[in-house]
Amino acid sequence: MMQIHPVILCGGSGTRLWPVSRKAVPKPFLPLVGDETLFEQAVRRVAGDDRFAPPMVVAGADHADLIMAQLGDTPGARLVVEPCARNTAPAIALAACLLPEDAVMLVCPSDHHIADRDAFLAAALAAAALARENYLVSFGIAADRPETGYGYLQRGAPLAGGYAIRRFVEKPDLARATEYLASGDYSWNGGIFAFRAGHLLAELAAYRPDMARLVAEAVKGGITDGARFHPASEPFAAIVGASIDYAVMENTARAAMVPADMGWSDIGSWAAIAEALEGAADASGNLARGKGAVDFAQCKDVLALTDGPRVSAVGLEGVCIIVQDGEVLVTTREAAQLVGKLPGALVQ
Amino acid sequence: MMQIHPVILCGGSGTRLWPVSRKAVPKPFLPLVGDETLFEQAVRRVAGDDRFAPPMVVAGADHADLIMAQLGDTPGARLVVEPCARNTAPAIALAACLLPEDAVMLVCPSDHHIADRDAFLAAALAAAALARENYLVSFGIAADRPETGYGYLQRGAPLAGGYAIRRFVEKPDLARATEYLASGDYSWNGGIFAFRAGHLLAELAAYRPDMARLVAEAVKGGITDGARFHPASEPFAAIVGASIDYAVMENTARAAMVPADMGWSDIGSWAAIAEALEGAADASGNLARGKGAVDFAQCKDVLALTDGPRVSAVGLEGVCIIVQDGEVLVTTREAAQLVGKLPGALVQ
Numbered sequence: 047m048m049q050i051h052p053v054i055l056c057g058g059s060g061t062r063l064w065p066v067s068r069k070a071v072p073k074p075f076l077p078l079v080g081d082e083t084l085f086e087q088a089v090r091r092v093a094g095d096d097r098f099a100p101p102m103v104v105a106g107a108d109h110a111d112l113i114m115a116q117l118g119d120t121p122g123a124r125l126v127v128e129p130c131a132r133n134t135a136p137a138i139a140l141a142a143c144l145l146p147e148d149a150v151m152l153v154c155p156s157d158h159h160i161a162d163r164d165a166f167l168a169a170a171l172a173a174a175a176l177a178r179e180n181y182l183v184s185f186g187i188a189a190d191r192p193e194t195g196y197g198y199l200q201r202g203a204p205l206a207g208g209y210a211i212r213r214f215v216e217k218p219d220l221a222r223a224t225e226y227l228a229s230g231d232y233s234w235n236g237g238i239f240a241f242r243a244g245h246l247l248a249e250l251a252a253y254r255p256d257m258a259r260l261v262a263e264a265v266k267g268g269i270t271d272g273a274r275f276h277p278a279s280e281p282f283a284a285i286v287g288a289s290i291d292y293a294v295m296e297n298t299a300r301a302a303m304v305p306a307d308m309g310w311s312d313i314g315s316w317a318a319i320a321e322a323l324e325g326a327a328d329a330s331g332n333l334a335r336g337k338g339a340v341d342f343a344q345c346k347d348v349l350a351l352t353d354g355p356r357v358s359a360v361g362l363e364g365v366c367i368i369v370q371d372g373e374v375l376v377t378t379r380e381a382a383q384l385v386g387k388l389p390g391a392l393v394q
Numbered sequence: 395m396m397q398i399h400p401v402i403l404c405g406g407s408g409t410r411l412w413p414v415s416r417k418a419v420p421k422p423f424l425p426l427v428g429d430e431t432l433f434e435q436a437v438r439r440v441a442g443d444d445r446f447a448p449p450m451v452v453a454g455a456d457h458a459d460l461i462m463a464q465l466g467d468t469p470g471a472r473l474v475v476e477p478c479a480r481n482t483a484p485a486i487a488l489a490a491c492l493l494p495e496d497a498v499m500l501v502c503p504s505d506h507h508i509a510d511r512d513a514f515l516a517a518a519l520a521a522a523a524l525a526r527e528n529y530l531v532s533f534g535i536a537a538d539r540p541e542t543g544y545g546y547l548q549r550g551a552p553l554a555g556g557y558a559i560r561r562f563v564e565k566p567d568l569a570r571a572t573e574y575l576a577s578g579d580y581s582w583n584g585g586i587f588a589f590r591a592g593h594l595l596a597e598l599a600a601y602r603p604d605m606a607r608l609v610a611e612a613v614k615g616g617i618t619d620g621a622r623f624h625p626a627s628e629p630f631a632a633i634v635g636a637s638i639d640y641a642v643m644e645n646t647a648r649a650a651m652v653p654a655d656m657g658w659s660d661i662g663s664w665a666a667i668a669e670a671l672e673g674a675a676d677a678s679g680n681l682a683r684g685k686g687a688v689d690f691a692q693c694k695d696v697l698a699l700t701d702g703p704r705v706s707a708v709g710l711e712g713v714c715i716i717v718q719d720g721e722v723l724v725t726t727r728e729a730a731q732l733v734g735k736l737p738g739a740l741v742q
Contacts, residue, residue: 065706343732355720358413358736361729362713369722372703374715376724381709384691388706 049099050174050240052092053141053153055134056085056105056113060157062315062383064391065373066351074156075112078313079322085156086116091163092152093120097171102144103156104128104137110274129264129279132287135294136261138239139250140277143265147244150177153290155237159322161309169306172207173240181302182249182295183240184211186233188307192223195314195383197235197291199303200226208304214296233303236310239290246294253297260285316366317379320349332359338369347379397447398522398588400440401489401501403482404433404453404461408505410663410731412739413721414699422504423460426661427670433504434464439511440500441468445519450492451504452476452485458622477612477627480635483642484609486587487598488625491613495592498522501638503585507670509657517654520555521588529650530597530643531588532559534581536655540571543662543731545583545639547651548574556652562644581651584658587638594642601645608633664714665727668697680707686717695727 060073067073074085082090092098100122105113107127117123126140138153145151152170160166173183186199186209194217202212214235218226226232251258260281267278295301311318320333327333331347334340338352343360350357352369359367366382368375373390385391408421415421422433430438440446448470453461455475465471474488486501493499500518508514521531534547534557542565550560562583566574574580599606608629615626643649659666668681675681679695682688686700691708698705700717707715714730716723721738733739 339737341737343736344729352722355717355722356738358721358723358725358733358738360723360725360732360736362724362726365710365713365724367722367724369703374700374703374705374717374722375708376705376710376713376715377708378710381692384708385706388691388708389687389689390704390706 048148048150048178050092050097050152050170051099051145051149051243052089052101053138053151054085054088054101054103054156055137055153056103056109056156057131057134057137061391062386063313063319064385064388065370065375066368068371070108071112072109072157073313075109075116078319079159083116084159084313085113087159088154088156089117089120089123091154091160091166092170095167098152099149100124102126102141104141106131114273123273125274127274127276129277129282132282132285134237134290135250135254135288135292136257136282136285138290139247139258139261140265140282142243142246143262144275145243147242149243150174151239151241151243151246153237153239153241157313158236158238159309159311159313161311161322162307165306165308169304169308170240172304176205176208176302176304177240177242177245179206180242180245181205181208181300182246182298183208183302183304184295185236185238185306186303187236187310188305189227189232189234192220192227193234194218194220194223196312198223198226198232199235200232201303205302208302211295211301211303214291214301233305234310235291236306236312238306239295245300249294249298249300254288254293257285257288257293315382316349316368316375316377316385317382320347320366320379323349336369396496396498396526398440398445398500398518399447399493399497399591400437400449401486401499402433402436402449402451402504403485403501404451404457404504405479405482405485409739410734411661411667412733412736413718413723414716416719418456419460420457420505421661423457423464426667427507431464432507432661433461435507436502436504437465437468437471439502439508439514440518443515446500447497448472450474450489452489454479462621471621473622475622475624477625477630480630480633482585482638483598483602483636483640484605484630484633486638487595487606487609488613488630490589490591490594491610492623493591495590497591498525499587499589499591499594501585501587501589505661506584506586507657507659507661509659509670510655513654513656517652517656518588520652521586524553524556524650524652525588525590525593527554528590528593529553529556529648530594530646531556531650531652532643533584533586533654534651535584535658536653537575537580537582540568540575541582542566542568542571544660546571546574546580547583548580549651553650556650559643559649559651562639562649581653582658583639584654584660586654587643593648597642597646597648602636602641605633605636605641663730664697664716664723664725664733665730668695668714668727671697684717
């Protein structure tokens, strides 16, 4: 049986989860939902299952030690340390260069939450099967609201376990998103991909020859240090960064998608965390997390997280209260997207 | 000209203003509205005006030093230190015993806010004139909402500058309070009084002879220590406490009231503070107070007070955020009455 090679990407700053998510310890490395961090969940999701090879993690140098610590004793895990941030296409290409040409890669962001692991595994196996047929496969996340913050995938002709992708749509306005949701023809583009390593590199070479060449040079000139691999920084820094969607997926004639209804959340705001934690809330929808005491009086759907100071919440509905490192954030779920623009989040 | 003798009562714990108001430094001694404390405002309100004698303050021993400090160099100020708390009637009677029989006392709580000093002074002069005619006078605060948390006074026959009191009403239910407000016949009982000292003591002796006797004994056996007077604790402790309303005002045939529309607030909750501070708020009704930074994003009518940690408020309306001494309180204005029942407020 050919194993699937998980490639876990660690990027993104997650300023909308300030004051808990910070530059030094961003979103993937925090236990935001459950006791494990999102990164640990991403690793665990494909661990202990012999259909999957050990994970390859791609991340910046700033978080390398954090990653090694959180990988713990994951057998065979490798870490590719990006010399600098160049978006997802170069990161994925680095991993592809380090894998056998025929290896099926399963590219997973490390800052998403997936509630239903079985549904994820089923989609991963379907995606891998299509990848072996030389499709470049994207997970199509079941949309349950007219979200304007994500890209959408429109389904085309049916394939085994999935569909061809008819069209990629950038973040739509609300009218269009509502239309997409009603049509049943569109899914969210969740940033989870499967492809054969050699096939991905061949397609990249077709659409972004400079990028493909510079990634290959960076790997050729790289240094292995135990479980860590350090690509050469000069060629990598010379890359003009681009997302894998923009560099490859939107250009290829072999784009496919597998539908995935798996309790996915990008944990993009405190509202998303509150939603992902709903199962743990009390009968009024209130939830206390963290080390400090929390008292609720006549509250509904309030999330309170504190690293020490007691939080007392009175008469609130749909509010998140986050107390961390001497910062106090109080936000409605509705406006939680604005947190990333706060002075505190920007100057951290 | 006969001067009016201000008697300033310092009682009440103010747990509904937790976590700022605490047992050690309760509500009257905090700069909750403006730069001065409510106590300092009460003293200042009758200072520098030769129609008023120096103030006499009545308070418990716990706050004696705080009071002396906040009195500063108020000339001639005296402090009567209650041996124990026995409600307002004994406290007022102590002051009455220490004043000349003919002195007109103006009894003022120290935990209220009065925005319009001129209106207060006009009402005080009218009340003093009625007191000289041997009326026991209560300020009738202009009611502007069907408040169920206060007692009400119903007007009777007109007198010079006021009215006889037809009836005292304990805290009514909402239906009744709404009726009172609509009738225009009722005012709030604000706990501000004027009477001749000798007259008050005579009436007290009629309705509460034991209390009157024990207060007289406590004063007779008391000790003067500079500006402080310490009544004898044994007789004072033997008093069965009662409010001045219950012990005297509701019994006398000489109860009168002066109407007072003076921007009065009992600062009974964080909502009341937010209202009293409305003039200082920004165009969206938001107001930041305290030492720490505060950032508002899409907020309306939010009060944030912090003793250090930055507060970031997002998308909120009509909310008070109070950060003090390692406690974080977030309450709607509507539910702010519940603050006093919080675990934090009770166990402080």
